[in-house]
Amino acid sequence: MDRGLVVSCQSFPGEPLYGPNYMASMAKAAVIGGAVGIRANSPEQIAEIKQEVQLPIIGLWKREFAGFDVYITPRFEDAKAVFEAGADVVAIDATHRPRPDGLTLEQTIRMLRELQIPVMADISTYEEGIAAEAYGADFISTTLSGYTSYSPQQKGPDLRLLARLAGIVRVPVVAEGRISTPQHAVQALELGATFVVVGGAITRPHQIVTGFTDALRSFDESVTVR
Secondary structure (H helix, E strand, O other), rough: OOOOEEEEEEOOOOOOOOOHHHHHHHHHHHHHHHOOOEEEEEEHHHHHHHHOOOOOOOEEEOOOOOOOOOEEEEHHHHHHHHHHHOEEEEEEEEEOOOOOOOOHHHHHHHHHOOOOOOOEOOOOOOHHHHHHHHHOOOOOEEOOOOOOOOOOOOOOHHHHHHHHHHOOOOOOOOEEEOOOOOOHHHHHHOOOEEEEEEOHHHHHOOOHHHHHHHHHHHHHHHHOOO
């Protein structure tokens, strides 16, 4: 995948833009804007986007299983389904937390690589990134930093983690997670990211609106206090 911006086009039940057709339109808008790739969730949405755009697709499948915290492509069979739907790279949870199918992360990556399925390891810590590379992952992404209980909890992207990994691993390192401004994206490239994934700041209108309304509300409250 080329250096630049990958746009994460994801929507979920209950959201105004939920559905494959909306995400395909969002992907086409990303193409017009100059994106170098798309990140998409679920076989259904991946297949729809694949028909509409020619960019590489990083596919995943967010699924929840009772008793398990892993939800980004949690099972080997989910990863296969994502690839068969048209994803060029499959993103999986690459933490060491238990997986619903009972496989270890190492087994999962090895089995996917045996099928010649490129793997993006979504990690939350430096140690997980190092392990994912050792297991054979093709890309290491900072996606889950801040989304596991044991990783740094912060508002902005974990650029420190990105820089540490970029300085030692041999596979491409991807910046993802709470990247909300063009300045964040540029910083990520400066620190060694091969490409940058941005989702909510571009493709989740309700979140974008909330950012504006919260800022205006805070301003009004500060004026009232004065």
